Amino acid sequence: MxxxxxxxxxxxxxxxxxxxxxxxxxxxxxxxxxxxxxxxxxxxxxxxxxxxxxxxxxxxxxxxxxxxxxxxxxxxxxxxxxxxxxxxxxxxxxxxxxxxxxxxxxxxxxxxxxxxxxxxxxxxxxxxxxxxxxxxxxxxxxxxxxxxxxxxxxxxxxxxxxxxxxxxxxxxxxxxxxxxxxxxxxxxxxxxxxxxxRDQVSWNSMISGYAAVGDGWNSLVCFLDMQALGMKPDRFSIISALNACSVECFVRCGMEVHCQVLKFGFELDVMVQTSLLDMYNKCGHMDYAERLFDKINPKNTVAWNAMIGGYVLNEQPCKSFACFRKMLEEDNVNPDAITMINLLPSCAQLGALLGGKSIHAYAIRKGFLPHVVLETALVDLYGSCGKPKMAERIFGEMAEKSVITWNAMIAANVQNELNMEAMELFQDLLNKPLKPDAITIASILPAYSEVAPLREGKQIHGYIIKSQHHSNTYVLNSTVFMYAKCGELGTAQEIFDRILFKDVSSWNTIIMAYAIHGFGRKSIELFYEMRDRGIKPNGSTFVSLLTSCSISGMVKQGWEFYHSMKRDYIIDPGIEHYGCILDLLGRTGNLEQAKNFIERMPLEPTARIWGSLLTASRNNKSIEFAELAAEHILSFEHDNTGCYVLLSNLYAEAGRWEDEERIKSLMKNKGLRKTIGCSLVETKGKPYRFINQDRSQIETNTIYNVLDIFSSKMGDAKYVHSVTKFRPQDLLKKRANSPENHSVRLAICFGLISMKIGNPVIVRKNTRMCKDCHSAAKKISEITNREIIVGDSKVFHHFRNGNCTCSDYW
DNA sequence: ATAGGGTTAG
Incomplete structure (x- = not known):
């Protein structure tokens, strides 16, 4: 030996x-x-x-x-x-x-x-x-x-x-x-x-092979060809054929296969049962799936996972959690990594950071990590819950990364307005052996929608046209939104019209495009068109619709859609929907009701929720509610610079200088700096950026002359808002930071003198427009008889004949 | 003594 x-x-x-x-x-x-x-x-x-x-x-x-x-x-x-x-x-x-x-x-x-x-x-x-x-x-x-x-x-x-x-x-x-x-x-x-x-296994391999590459149609063709040759389908063929039905969303085919399951006696086979319920889940027939699930006895982990995943897929996050709880009560079943992966998106859907964190902790305790898919799901979760730093940490510590991981990280940055970081990450990825896919492109596009020049967005569009992703619906949906965010609603509509296979997201996107531009009625029209074409709305559809109603001030319709969503479409409201409802409540000025709504919400309020109350408080000039909202927002680790600025402006407007000073020094202590306001206007394909009091442009003198003319034409009205906003001693000084010289106005003037008459002046800015500039823009549109479009960090204001599409609430 | 096709996942 x-x-x-x-x-x-x-x-x-x-x-x-x-x-x-x-x-x-x-x-x-x-x-x-x-x-x-x-x-x-x-x-x-x-x-x-x-x-x-x-x-x-x-x-x-x-x-x-x-x-x-x-x-x-x-x-x-x-x-x-x-x-x-x-x-x-x-x-x-x-x-x-x-x-x-x-x-x-x-x-x-x-x-x-x-x-x-x-x-x-x-x-x-x-x-x-x-x-x-x-x-x-x-x-x-x-x-x-x-x-x-x-x-x-x-x-x-x-x-x-x-x-x-x-x-x-x-x-x-x-x-x-x-x-x-x-x-x-x-x-x-x-x-x-x-x-x-060729034997049965050969046929089964082809049926599953086609389904695996997403070609459900040919998979089913093989399934039929095999039977035409006199071979009976076995459990392998059945399972693969069901997969093909899910891929194509062919529920009627799936039902036929279901009949064969009964005919050939596979109805007690757990794998076949799981495949069936998964097929019904993926085709949106949760009722059938639930009935099948009840009949599976005993249920194994895979069956539970498929059901939890089905609820998530059909945007019923509360039910998916309930299902998970029931699973934990079972004696002989243990959750695994896939259970976590299925459950995590429901936390993202609900904005339930705490729930996500506890799943993360559970996964660590159970030893599920490291696990590429699970870690990617966590990156996604933290990204969706406003914690890009946490996402970054997981991403940085991962031993193995896939393209999907990179996509999740890029999306996490984009969702949290870290556009530069997202663009850098995209560049890093190009230097890796991994190949960007359609989802990478669709994820990076929104980074180009912010204050990046349209020219760069167009370059990406050019890259898409040349790439193999030129007719990919997912990519095109993002392109539509990119153009809308760059102020080119017409181009957005054109690209939307040319999408060959419009999915529910295509419709959600175009509805949202009109929403942010303040064309509420057009959004609703598109919603009905979508419905008439047999596209089933999902949770995001209602986010688009509710956003549209709130931006366009259609409070009554907003509430109707909210109720209809729950009643007619069985969609659980997520944190986003609650945010929209709060915006609606804010419009009516009933802050007490808004506060009660937050307290009664079944979900943990996020910074966005309190931000909604803060906006409402600003618009309704209520320092009391603003302080309440601010208190909550400041307790989040979120980047809350905007909140400090809003609050300090509110104090200033009320003449409460000491409080204003307090907030400013708080910001200073925290190392927060006011975001430098910046406005972008583009003529003849060239971008021009302005900051407040900008004097760096060649046309500076002309710009300030035009500005003076407007100021005199606007007459006394110009100081209505601003008179209380500056301390007496500041008024004596040269009014350095007067809204008169805010970047938006400079950009508007430059646009007016450099753009062809008849074309709207499109300005984009990175922060919210102030009240003063808003009323100035209204006046300027009236005086010049031109359309002025200002996209701020939240909405697009279309100024025409002295009015704005936002009806003075944003 | 050993092989090929199958369920849930970002």
Missing amino acids: SATLSYNYCFYDSTVPRNNKNLTAKRAAKLKLDEDSVFVTNPRISKSLRRHRNPSKNLPASTGPPQDFSLARALRYYVDSGNMENAVCVFERMNHSDPYCWNVLIRGFTDNGLFREAIGFYRRMESEGVRADKFTPTIVIKACGGSLSFCEGQKVHGNLFKVGLDLDVCVCNSLISMYSKLGYIEYAVRVFEEMPI
Whole structure:
């Protein structure tokens, strides 16, 4: 025994030269291969000749039972229990010349998701000159499929071709599966078409392969073709066909497959049941899914996960939590990483940071981390809950990242207005081997919608047109919104019209585009058009609609939509909906009611919720409520600079200078600085940026002259708001920071003198427009008889004939 | 003694 051990350890130690026996074997194998390759690579030798060769003639005869049964048993035991460390230990003590132990070990790695290691051991097997037997290729191909390494798979395929094993039915079936897992469906199709004999597994591999690449249609075609040849579907075919129905949202097809489930007697098969309920969930038929779920007995973790995921998918986050709680009450079921992954988006939907954090903690306690998908879901959660720093931390500490992880991080930055960070991240990604996908582009686009020049947005649009994503609905939806945010509502509408396959998000986007521009009636019109075209609205549709009603001051309609959402569409209001409702309440000026609404809300109020009350307080000049709201907002770790500024302005307007001073010094102590207000106007494709009191532009003199003319024309009205806003001593000084010289006004004047008459002047600014500038813009539109559009950080104000689309509430 | 196709996920 000890002799065997020391002998085997020689292999492990790379400093010890390998014995000649193996080298000879390797050379012999190579010679054999060369001989074969002459045969098979000769194009004149027909395909049929190759087909009729007996593939197994190249395989070594069985070496018989291994010398040590107990070691082989131990190896199998460790492999089956997932203890690969011990499995390797046992393996190292075995005689390596038998392919059997290699096969078991490589399969073990594959079954435990350690694909790289599986391929590594296969390479070692080759280099040690151990000849593969008929089981090895299928095992290795599976590992290649799992590791998503196309190169490795091609190499193996090539070798199999050389030894004539590429026509073996098992090998072909695993090749089909490997290629479709890698996304190369056309390779899978070729293998399928060229194989001499197809069995049920071959058909099943194609059905699942098409579904895996998102081609549910062809998957179902295969499902039917197979039956036309007289083969009955088995549980594998059924499960894959159901997957195809989910992919295409073909609920009627799904029901037909459901009938077959009953006909062929699979109705008690848990996997089939789970696939069925998943199909109904994904097609939006929660009622059927719930009924099926009730019948599953006993329910395993996967079934629970599918149901929790279904509620999340159908935007019923409260129900998904309820389902999770029921799952915890069960004795024999334990939540796993996928449970967490399914549950996390419901926290994001509810804006429930605390819930998300407790899931995070639970995942840590249960040892689910590290886990790429779970960590990505966490990045997404923290991003959605206004915690980009937390998202960043998880992202930074991740051992493994996928494109989806990058997408989540970019989105986290964009959602939290960290546009520069998002753009930098996008640049970083371009230098990585990972390829940006449609979702990356759609996520980065909003960063270009803020105060980046339209020219840059157009450049990205150009990149999209040239890329393979030019007709991707998801990408186009983001492009529509980008143009809307850049003030080009017409271009947005044009691109929307040209989207070939408009999904619910396309409609939500265009409704929101008109919403932020203050065209409430147009938004509602589009909502009805969408409904008439059979598109089912979701939670976001109502966010768009409610936003539209609040911006356009359509309070009554807003409430009607809110009730209809719950009653007619069974959608639980999320934190966003509550925010919109608060904006509606703010408009009516009933701050007491708004406060009560926040207290009665079933969700934890976020900074955005209190921000809504703060805005309402400002518009209704209530310092009492503003202080209440501010107190809450300042308790968040959120970037609340805007809140300080609003509050200090409010104190100033009321002449409460001491309080104003207090807030200013609070800001100073916290190291917060007022965001530098900046306005952007573009003419002839060139961007011009203005800050307050800007004198850096070439046209400065003209701009200030025009401004003076307007000031005199506006007459006394100009100081109505501002007179109380400045301390007496400040009024004596040269009014340095007077709203008269605010960046928006400079930009408007520049726009008026440099743009063609008839074109609207479009100005975008990074902070909210102040009251003074708002009334000035109204006047200017009246005096000049031109349309002025100012997009601030929240809404677009369309000034025409002395009026604004926001009806003076924003 | 060992192989190929299957459920839930960002």
